[in-house]
Amino acid sequence: MALSLCDDTLLCNFPKCRTKLCGFAWVTACSHAFCDQHGSGEFSRSPAICPACSSALSGKLDIVRTELSPSEEYKAMVLAGLRPEIVLDISTRALAFWSYQIHQERMYQEYTLSRAEVQVKQLEKMLNQQNQSRELDLGAMRGEISSLKKVMEEYKRKYSEVAERLMERNRQYQKLRGLYDSLRLRNMVVGERDTPATHPHHLLNPGGFRPLPSPRVSPSFLAMGPEGEGCLFTGLETDRPNTFFHIRSPLRE
Template identity: 30%
Template structure:
């Protein structure tokens, strides 16, 4: 549907023309929906086919004089130029809107990229700090492990020294007890020899105690003073 008055040069599809009232009779005072121009004449609004057939092209201007044909063609070209200009303006408007939208999106993109880069740098710094802390903790663990091994070694030495001192003390106690037993046995010998004919005779218990005493006496043992000195050396 075309509006072809001198003030209104617009084109609408048929459904829109029906809904906007362009197909009504002229007496109902039609107006152009685009520019609000009055369309009182019957030919101010016409219906046309944008893809005409060959027969229509042959007959539409047939019978008209050249002046009228040229005038019709000129007005048609003027309408086409106006529509083309309007289309260019509309596309420029769309292009301007899209350009502004692109500029806004590009600015937001730059902000997001800068924010992401800043966050990445911060995370990289945190990772470097954590790596340094991990290395320090690993070094400390190795030092503590070495100290623990030294402590275990010293504990083993102290345990062995304790067992040695304990053994020496037990030997001393056994030697003292055996010496006392031998002394008591020897003291009781005069009474036993007086009661028996044939001379004094050492009881078997006294003989066993004497042998045990001799065995203990013959055992070589390090002096207590040396053991204590060794213990102090281990501790230091």
């Protein structure tokens, strides 16, 4: 809070207080002013020490509790009867007090401004470092994203190749399945044509399979024996495995 010549408000010089003075204030010989609360607390001890500059205030009039808004009667009588040079001297010292307060306030504002500028520079430096680290992180993330995109494109390409292979295999499978079905139907039709409809196995075997023929016994036939007599030859008999033909001679009376 800047203090100008047209501003008639003083600020408490107690560290970390800096409230506007109103009502009563404590004024010291070292040109410092304090609020009624901090002045009553600090100047009640003996010896009194100025909280602003640590000066010893041992004189009787080194500390004065004054009213900042005196009445009209007080202002009319406080300097009454004094010679003009005394009045001017008192006024000069009072104005010097105000000049010191203004200078002190200006120095405090400059100090606060310099500290704020240092803090701003530090914050800017930290912000720049954070921005650089963020840029590095973003660059790394962009590189990772680009690599992931390449990997994704590679997977897409492999997926498209696998999908094309799968479609080709499906087409081949459908083609082979159609050929298999046509061949199976053709075999069924050919089997039905070769099998007689009146054969009893035709009803038992609808799939067209023909039963194997049953073995037949060879018919007997006549042949001339060694003596010129006729004899009958029969077919193969299972009871005598060592003889191929069995000769049966006719009975003689």
